[in-house]
Amino acid sequence: MSVVDRQEWDVVVVGAGGAGLRAAIEARERGARTAVICKSLFGKAHTVMAEGGIAAAMANVNERDSWQVHFRDTMRGGKFLNQWRMAELLAHEAPDRVWELETWGALFDRTKDGRISQRNFGGHEYPRLAHVGDRTGLELIRTLQQEIVVLQQEDFEETGEYESRLKVFQECTVTRILKDGGPSGTGGTPAEGPGRVSGVFAYERESGRFFVLEAPAVVLATGGIGKSFKVTSNSWEYTGDGHALALLAGAPLMNMEFVQFHPTGMAWPPSVKGILVTESVRGDGGVLMNSEGKRFMFDYIPDVFKEKYAESEEEADRWYEDPDNNRRPPELLPRDEVARAINAEVKEGRGSPHGGVFLDVSTRMPAEVIRRRLPSMYHQFKELADVDITAEAMEVGPTCHYVMGGVAVDSDTAAARGVPGLYAAGEVAGGMHGSNRLGGNSLSDLLVFGRRAGWHAAEYAEASAGRRPPVDDSQIDMAAAEALRPFSAEREGEAGPPENAYTLHQELQQAMNDLVGIIRREGEMEQALHKLAELRVRARRAGVEGHRQFNPGWHLALDLRNMLLVSECVARAALERTESRGGHTREDHPTMDRAWRNVSLLCALADPTGGLAATDPARGQIRLTRETTDPIRPDLLALFEKEELVKYLAEEELYE
Amino acid sequence: MSSYEARLKVWRGDEQGGGLRDFTVEVNDGEVVLDIVHRLQATQAPDLAVRWNCKAGKCGSCSAEINGRPRLMCMTRMSVFDRAETITITPLRAFPVIRDLVTDVGFNYQKAREVPAFVPPAGLGPGEYRMAQEDVDRSQEFRKCIECFLCQDTCHVVRDHEENKQAFAGPRFLMRIAELDMHPLDAAAERGLDRGRTAQDEHGLGYCNITKCCTEVCPEGIKITDNALIPMKERAVDRKYDPLVWLGSKIRRRTP
Numbered sequence: 001m002s003v004v005d006r007q008e009w010d011v012v013v014v015g016a017g018g019a020g021l022r023a024a025i026e027a028r029e030r031g032a033r034t035a036v037i038c039k040s041l042f043g044k045a046h047t048v049m050a051e052g053g054i055a056a057a058m059a060n061v062n063e064r065d066s067w068q069v070h071f072r073d074t075m076r077g078g079k080f081l082n083q084w085r086m087a088e089l090l091a092h093e094a095p096d097r098v099w100e101l102e103t104w105g106a107l108f109d110r111t112k113d114g115r116i117s118q119r120n121f122g123g124h125e126y127p128r129l130a131h132v133g134d135r136t137g138l139e140l141i142r143t144l145q146q147e148i149v150v151l152q153q154e155d156f157e158e159t160g161e162y163e164s165r166l167k168v169f170q171e172c173t174v175t176r177i178l179k180d181g182g183p184s185g186t187g188g189t190p191a192e193g194p195g196r197v198s199g200v201f202a203y204e205r206e207s208g209r210f211f212v213l214e215a216p217a218v219v220l221a222t223g224g225i226g227k228s229f230k231v232t233s234n235s236w237e238y239t240g241d242g243h244a245l246a247l248l249a250g251a252p253l254m255n256m257e258f259v260q261f262h263p264t265g266m267a268w269p270p271s272v273k274g275i276l277v278t279e280s281v282r283g284d285g286g287v288l289m290n291s292e293g294k295r296f297m298f299d300y301i302p303d304v305f306k307e308k309y310a311e312s313e314e315e316a317d318r319w320y321e322d323p324d325n326n327r328r329p330p331e332l333l334p335r336d337e338v339a340r341a342i343n344a345e346v347k348e349g350r351g352s353p354h355g356g357v358f359l360d361v362s363t364r365m366p367a368e369v370i371r372r373r374l375p376s377m378y379h380q381f382k383e384l385a386d387v388d389i390t391a392e393a394m395e396v397g398p399t400c401h402y403v404m405g406g407v408a409v410d411s412d413t414a415a416a417r418g419v420p421g422l423y424a425a426g427e428v429a430g431g432m433h434g435s436n437r438l439g440g441n442s443l444s445d446l447l448v449f450g451r452r453a454g455w456h457a458a459e460y461a462e463a464s465a466g467r468r469p470p471v472d473d474s475q476i477d478m479a480a481a482e483a484l485r486p487f488s489a490e491r492e493g494e495a496g497p498p499e500n501a502y503t504l505h506q507e508l509q510q511a512m513n514d515l516v517g518i519i520r521r522e523g524e525m526e527q528a529l530h531k532l533a534e535l536r537v538r539a540r541r542a543g544v545e546g547h548r549q550f551n552p553g554w555h556l557a558l559d560l561r562n563m564l565l566v567s568e569c570v571a572r573a574a575l576e577r578t579e580s581r582g583g584h585t586r587e588d589h590p591t592m593d594r595a596w597r598n599v600s601l602l603c604a605l606a607d608p609t610g611g612l613a614a615t616d617p618a619r620g621q622i623r624l625t626r627e628t629t630d631p632i633r634p635d636l637l638a639l640f641e642k643e644e645l646v647k648y649l650a651e652e653e654l655y656e
Numbered sequence: 657m658s659s660y661e662a663r664l665k666v667w668r669g670d671e672q673g674g675g676l677r678d679f680t681v682e683v684n685d686g687e688v689v690l691d692i693v694h695r696l697q698a699t700q701a702p703d704l705a706v707r708w709n710c711k712a713g714k715c716g717s718c719s720a721e722i723n724g725r726p727r728l729m730c731m732t733r734m735s736v737f738d739r740a741e742t743i744t745i746t747p748l749r750a751f752p753v754i755r756d757l758v759t760d761v762g763f764n765y766q767k768a769r770e771v772p773a774f775v776p777p778a779g780l781g782p783g784e785y786r787m788a789q790e791d792v793d794r795s796q797e798f799r800k801c802i803e804c805f806l807c808q809d810t811c812h813v814v815r816d817h818e819e820n821k822q823a824f825a826g827p828r829f830l831m832r833i834a835e836l837d838m839h840p841l842d843a844a845a846e847r848g849l850d851r852g853r854t855a856q857d858e859h860g861l862g863y864c865n866i867t868k869c870c871t872e873v874c875p876e877g878i879k880i881t882d883n884a885l886i887p888m889k890e891r892a893v894d895r896k897y898d899p900l901v902w903l904g905s906k907i908r909r910r911t912p
Contacts, residue, residue: 040707040709040717041707041717041761042765043803044709044710044715044716044717044803046709046710048710048714048802049710049714049715058783062704095783096783099782099785102785103776103781103782103785104774104776105773105774105776105836105839105842107787107792107795107796107799107839109789109792109796110788110789110792110880113786114786114787114788115786117789132796132799133796135714135800135879137714138714138799138800138802140798142801143801146773146774147773149769149773150773151767153769153772153773156769162769164746179757204756206754206755235709235710235711235715236708236709236711237709269685269686269687270684270685270686270687270688271684271687271688271691272686272688272711275711275712276712292904315816329737350720376714379713380712380713383713383731383733384686384688384712384731384733385686399699450762471820493875500698500702501702502697502698502699502702503698506698530898532733542703544703545702546702546704547703549670549705549755549757550705550756551703551705551753552697552702552703552704552705552706553697553703553704
C-alpha cells in the first residue's frame with residue numbers, strides 16, 4: 001500500500017479560477033471546511049485572461065435591459081440548445097453577483113452618474129458588460145482572491161491559523177476522484193446509493209509527492225479543454241482535467257461537440273497565433289475588413305438574425321450613437337457566425353498576408369481613446385507583433401477559445417449526474433450556453449454557478465457528517481501506480497520505443513485542429529478517431545526523464561490521458577450530430593435541423609469501472625447516448641415572438 | 657521568416673545548488689524567450705522546470721531574470737537581443753530556488769495576508785455604490801498589477817538583504833495599501849484603521865528610498881513609486897512633522 005499524506009476536509013474545490021474561488025467562498029461562508037486545489041499559483045488561473053466583461057442586466061446604461069432580455073439573448077446565442085433553467089438563473093442572478101464583487105473591493109469602470117459602466121458585446125441587445133478596461137478577468141480573480149484572504153484573516157483572528165477553515169493547495173494536480181464502494185468505486189451500498197465521492201487523489205508539483213484529501217463533496221471548477229487544439233487562446237492548464245475526472249468517476253459529459261472558436265485571435269507572429277483579441281474591440285466600434293477593404297460581415301447575416309442587424313454601413317455606424325432607431329452592426333453577431341465568416345473570407349482568397357482578416361480601430365476612434373479603452377490590446381500588439389493598433393489594422397483569425405460541453409449537471413444545484421457528492425461549475429459544466437456562448441456570459445456563469453455549487457456542496461457535506469464515505473485504500477494504490485507509470489514506461493517493454501510527451505501533445509493538437517476544427521467533415525472526424533486511438537497506444541509509452549520534483553515532462557505525460565479522453569468526446573459527438581449549430585459546423589450538413597434542437601449527446605466511459613485499456617479506434621473509450629432535453633417552460637417561451645420560435649423549434653414543440 | 661540558432665545559458669539546479677548550462681536552440685521570427693524555453697523542454701531538456709501560464713503577459717507566472725534583468729519571459733521578444741549574444745536566464749534572485757527557473761514565492765502570499773482588506777462602507781448595500789471615474793482611476797492603476805513579483809524581486813531592500821523580509825512588505829503590497837487608502841469608499845478610517853500609518857509602522861514603508869527600481873521593471877507600466885509609494889510617504893511625513901498635526905496630537909493627549 002502506498003503511504004500518502006491524508007487530510008480531512010468537508011468540501012474540496014478543484015480549480016481556483018472564478019468558479020472555483022466563488023464556490024470556495026460560498027462553501028466556507030456556509031460553514032464547510034474547504035480546500036481549494038489548483039495547478040498554478042493562487043491568482044494565476046485562466047480567468048485572468050478574460051478581457052471584455054461580465055454580462056449582467058443591471059440596466060445601468062440602457063434602462064430597457066432586464067433579466068428577460070438577457071435570457072432571450074443567451075438562448076438565441078446558444079441556438080436554443082441551452083439548458084434553459086441555467087440560462088434563466090444566470091440572467092436572474094448575475095447582477096447580484098456583480099454588485100457583491102463591489103462590496104469585496106472590485107473597482108469597475110463607471111458611468112457618468114457613478115454606477116458600474118456597461119459595454120456592448122456580440123449578441124447582447126443592450127450594453128450589458130460590466131468591465132475594467134479590457135482586463136475584467138484580472139479584476140474578478142483578484143477580487144475573489146482577496147476575499148479568500150479576508151476569510152483567512154477572520155479565521156486567523158478566531159483560531160490563530162490562517163488555513164484552519166479555508167486552504168489553497170497551490171501547484172497541485174488532482175488525477176483521480178475517489179469513491180466509496182470497493183476498488184472500482186462502483187459498488188456502493190443499497191442504503192447510500194452507488195459510489196459516493198470520498199475524496200481526491202493529487203500530487204504536489206513542487207515535490208512530486210502524492211496526497212489524498214478526504215471529503216464527501218468535490219466541486220470541479222477546472223475550466224476547459226483548449227490545449228487539445230493547436231491554435232488556441234487557452235493557457236497550459238486547459239487540458240480537460242475536470243472533464244476527464246468526471247468521466248472516470250462515472251459522471252457523463254454533454255454537448256461536447258460544441259467548441260467555440262473565437263473569431264479574433266492574433267494571426268501573427270506564429271508564436272502568439274491564437275492569443276485572444278477581445279471582442280470589446282468590435283463592441284467599441286472596431287470593424288472587420290478583407291483584403292479588398294470591404295466590411296464583409298454584411299454578407300454573412302443569417303436568416304434567424306436578419307431583423308436584428310444593420311443592412312448598411314451607414315445604419316451600423318449610426319447605431320453606436322442612436323441604438324434605439326438603428327440596428328446593430330453585423331460585426332457584433334454571435335461568435336460562431338463571425339468565426340465562420342472570417343474562415344470563409346480567408347478560404348475565398350480575401351484574407352490578410354498571414355492568413356487572417358483585418359480588424360481595424362485605427363480609423364474608427366482617436367488614438368488616445370483606443371489606449372484608454374483597450375490598453376491591454378494596445379500593449380499586446382505593440383509588444384508581441386510590433387503593430388501599433390492606433391495607426392494600423394490588426395490581423396486576426398479564429399482561435400479555439402471555449403468548450404460549451406461539459407459535465408451534465410442539475411441546473412439549480414450544479415450536482416453532477418450519477419455521482420453523489422460531485423459538483424461542477426464554470427466552463428467544465430455543460431448545458432448553460434447551449435451550442436454557443438455569448439461573450440461576457442462566461443464570467444457571470446463562473447459567479448452564479450460557482451456560488452451555487454459551493455452552496456450545495458456545503459449542504460451535502462453537512463448532511464454527510466457522521467457518515468462520511470470511507471476512502472478505499474486500493475483506489476489510492478491504483479491512482480499512485482497510474483501516476484508513476486511514465487517513470488517506468490521504458491522498462492515495461494510494450495511494443496515500440498518510449499515516446500516523448502511533448503511530441504505526442506503536438507500531434508494531438510495538430511490532429512484536433514485540422515480534423516475536428518471550425519469546419520467539420522465526416523471523413524476527417526473518422527480519421528481523427530483513428531489518430532486518437534494511435535496516440536492512446538503511444539501515450540501508454542510516454543516516458544519521463546529525471547525525477548518527481550517539479551518535472552514538467554511528467555506533468556504533461558499525465559495530462560495527456562485527460563486530453564485524449566476529452567478529444568475523443570469532441571470527435572465522437574461531432575461525428576454523430578448531423579447538422580450545423582453554434583460551435584459545431586458540418587460542411588456535409590450545413591444547416592440547422594430543428595429535429596436536433598432538443599437532442600443532447602451524452603458521453604460516458606465505455607468501461608464503467610474507470611479502466612482505460614480499450615484502444616480499438618472504432619470502439620474507443622467513449623460511449624454516446626442521445627437524450628431528449630426538457631421542454632422549455634411556457635412562461636419562458638412566451639418571452640419570444642412566435643415568428644422567431646418557428647425558426648428554432650420543431651412543430652410539435654411549438655404546439656404543446 | 658528567418659531562423660537562427662541562439663546561444664543560451666540557463667540556470668539548472670535546486671536548493672542544493674546548481675549552475676549555468678549551455679544550450680543552442682532554434683529561434684524563429686517573432687518568438688519570445690518563453691518560446692525558446694519551451695523548445696528547449698520539448699527537444700533537449702524535458703524536465704526543465706519553468707512556471708508559465710497565459711503566455712500573453714496577463715498572469716505574471718513566467719518571471720525570471722534575463723541577462724540579470726527581471727522580466728516576463730512571455731513578453732521578452734528574442735529580437736531585442738543581438739543574434740550573436742549569449743542570453744542568460746536565471747531564476748528570480750530574491751526568492752529561494754525550488755528547481756531550475758522556479759522559485760518559492762511564498763513570501764508574497766504571506767505579505768498579502770498581512771494587509772487588512774477593503775472595508776465596505778456601512779449603510780451602503782450591494783448595487784448602491786456610486787463612485788466617479790476620476791476617483792477610481794488611481795486605485796485602478798494599481799489593480800492592473802498581475803502579481804509577477806518582479807518589483808519584489810528587484811527591490812534592493814530585500815534583494816540582497818534577507819533580514820529585511822520580516823519587516824518589509826515590498827513594493828507590491830505597499831502599493832496594495834495605497835490602493836485601498838485611495839479607494840473612494842473604503843471605510844477603514846471609520847473602523848479606526850489608519851492605512852497610511854500601518855504602511856509606515858507595520859509594513860516597512862520607511863525602508864523604501866525611492867530608487868524607482870520597482871517602477872522600471874513593472875511589465876504593466878504602473879508608476880509604483882511616483883503614484884503609490886511617494887504619496888504615502890508624504891502623508892506619513894505630514895503626520896509626523898506638520899505643526900498643526902503635531903499640535904493637535906499634543907492637545908488631544910492633554911485631554912483625559
